[in-house]
Amino acid sequence: MSENKIINTVTEIFTDFLVKNKQRKTPERYAILNEIYHFEGHFDIESMYIKMKNKNYRVSRATLYNTVDLLLECHLIRKHQFGKAQAQYEKSYSNKQHDHLVCTSCDKVIEFCDPRIQGIMNVIEQAMEFKISRHALNLYGLCKECQKKLN
Amino acid sequence: MSENKIINTVTEIFTDFLVKNKQRKTPERYAILNEIYHFEGHFDIESMYIKMKNKNYRVSRATLYNTVDLLLECHLIRKHQFGKAQAQYEKSYSNKQHDHLVCTSCDKVIEFCDPRIQGIMNVIEQAMEFKISRHALNLYGLCKECQKKLN
DNA sequence: ATGTCTGCAAAGCTTTTGCACTGAT
DNA sequence: ATCAGTGCAAAAGCTTTGCAGACAT
Numbered sequence: 001m002s003e004n005k006i007i008n009t010v011t012e013i014f015t016d017f018l019v020k021n022k023q024r025k026t027p028e029r030y031a032i033l034n035e036i037y038h039f040e041g042h043f044d045i046e047s048m049y050i051k052m053k054n055k056n057y058r059v060s061r062a063t064l065y066n067t068v069d070l071l072l073e074c075h076l077i078r079k080h081q082f083g084k085a086q087a088q089y090e091k092s093y094s095n096k097q098h099d100h101l102v103c104t105s106c107d108k109v110i111e112f113c114d115p116r117i118q119g120i121m122n123v124i125e126q127a128m129e130f131k132i133s134r135h136a137l138n139l140y141g142l143c144k145e146c147q148k149k150l151n
Numbered sequence: 152m153s154e155n156k157i158i159n160t161v162t163e164i165f166t167d168f169l170v171k172n173k174q175r176k177t178p179e180r181y182a183i184l185n186e187i188y189h190f191e192g193h194f195d196i197e198s199m200y201i202k203m204k205n206k207n208y209r210v211s212r213a214t215l216y217n218t219v220d221l222l223l224e225c226h227l228i229r230k231h232q233f234g235k236a237q238a239q240y241e242k243s244y245s246n247k248q249h250d251h252l253v254c255t256s257c258d259k260v261i262e263f264c265d266p267r268i269q270g271i272m273n274v275i276e277q278a279m280e281f282k283i284s285r286h287a288l289n290l291y292g293l294c295k296e297c298q299k300k301l302n
Numbered sequence: 303a304t305g306t307c308t309g310c311a312a313a314g315c316t317t318t319t320g321c322a323c324t325g326a327t
Numbered sequence: 328a329t330c331a332g333t334g335c336a337a338a339a340g341c342t343t344t345g346c347a348g349a350c351a352t
Contacts, residue, residue, distance in 0.1 A: 024306060024351050046341080060309045065342065081232040083287075085316070086341065101281045112275055120265045121290060128263060130252045132292040136234075139272060141283040175326050175331060197316075211334045216317065236341070237316065 010093045017074035032067045042088040099137040105146035158188050161244045168225035183218045193239040250288040256297035
């Protein structure tokens with residue numbers, strides 16, 4: 001799917017969500033959604049705030065936090081905590097569920113997929129009578145580059 | 152292994168670690184280790200601080216954070232971030248590696264083990280040339296009790 | 303017109319740091 | 328006798344809240 005197509009679709013999804021939840025369709029909210037979907041990879045609130053400030057958007061951290069919560073609710077973004085207080089986010093539409101390798105030396109985050117995780121989730125859901133809605137598998141260690149660097 | 156035996160062993164491990172790293176063997180550090188190993192389940196710094204204050208230990212948050220870092224370094228405790236800023240910790244000696252079900256309604260944390268995760272880690276380590284040192288698999292959803300409550 | 307959402311700034315929470323004192327070596 | 332480790336309090340960093348004004352409805 002082309003980037004434009006994706007942005008049109010997520011904008012529609014967001015609009016439907018706002019209408020359904022009797023929330024206002026403010027330009028700030030759409031600007032934030034748009035920024036997020038034009039960006040590749042993981043971001044945190046502060047870096048997104050700086051980036052939008054630099055582009056002369058008039059946004060506040062408060063609105064970013066608020067909008068990010070809305071986008072989480074309608075599953076247009078995902079939130080991650082890779083072992084630190086500061087949360088990271090990433091777009092999730094047209095971006096299949098994946099897990100993360102986190103380099104404990106350079107903080108780089110690499111994505112990977114392994115279908116067997118779904119199997120584990122199915123077994124655990126049955127065995128523990130727990131209704132699973134999402135998962136996070138983070139593998140911490142050293143990326144290829146840092147292994148070399150530290151030798 | 153009995154609790155006393157475990158506490159003797161971890162105290163020894165901690166002492167060795169402190170000596171090896173030329174760190175002082177202070178009563179505060181041992182008091183904290185002792186508190187942690189007398190406690191079942193997950194704790195955060197603040198609740199451990201309150202608990203120790205109530206027992207009339209003379210400890211500060213700073214020392215708790217400092218000591219927890221030392222205990223992490225010698226692998227006597229593990230640190231978790233279950234999707235919030237506040238970190239949680241648990242003792243890890245004589246406590247086999249496990250993963251967590253986190254109830255998004257009541258914040259309860261349930262442990263589970265699935266040996267297949269090791270298999271996934273082995274495959275990914277090879278495929279991605281990433282040296283994995285630890286992992287965290289968190290399954291988020293509703294526990295049995297909250298499923299009932301919310302119906 | 304109404305009342306929600308906004309930016310801004312201030313407050314809240316968790317964690318870290320600075321400083322003078324204590325106590326392990 | 329040293330000086331690392333401590334408690335305390337203040338600072339720092341991320342997130343939330345309060346408020347007056349703006350704007351989507």
